[in-house]
Amino acid sequence: MVSESEWQEFVKTVITPRFREKLTVLDGSGQFLNSSGILIREKSKIVILIYENTSDKNRAITEIIDSYKRRFHQESVLRTTSEVKVSF
Template identity: 75%
Template sequence: MNKHLNSLCLTCPLLILPVCPATLARAQLPETSETNAKQTNLLKDELFFCLTKPGGETISESEGQEFVKAVISPRFREGLTVLDGSGQFLSNSGILITEKSKRVILIYESSPEKNQAIHEIIETYKRTFLPESVLRATSEVKVSF
């Protein structure tokens, strides 16, 4: 008898739960209001710069800040974001490299001039610090202010 009573006690909640949908949590996307802010479609580029020079020397904070000030800021006066990072990649010689990095985020209206500016930033960084590569990730984003 006790065995059947225990089974009934365990089964009852399973039968009741579907009847009470208010107890279920539902994930929802945040609502965007057209009245609060106008959305605009722009491009977002994320540039990943490694901070290790060939031979193992690290690019200093002041060298990085000077590069942003002299090379990136004049081309993206509208604004940018610089974040510190730590990443890893497989080198051309097949060795897993871990190192500190900087990520620069640029959000802008698409134009041939801005695309050229990003190419110039990457090429200048490569000539200056001799990294194996600079990663560029581009995506379309909706923004509002």
């Protein structure tokens, strides 16, 4: 379990430096089968990033995922990518 203060520190030190422009975090509730076949239910965070699809930004996302998995001892982190058109 990741505490709220641990999460906020991760956002501040790992995510925000790589994605200062646009970032939204939602609370969620998820479940998955771990590598031992045990169903795990846990609170989760959904991070929404809007960015230009470049190799630098994709590398930054990979760095964030790898850092999260190491820091919080996670087997996996779900990433989905969609092309969107936005205006502000």
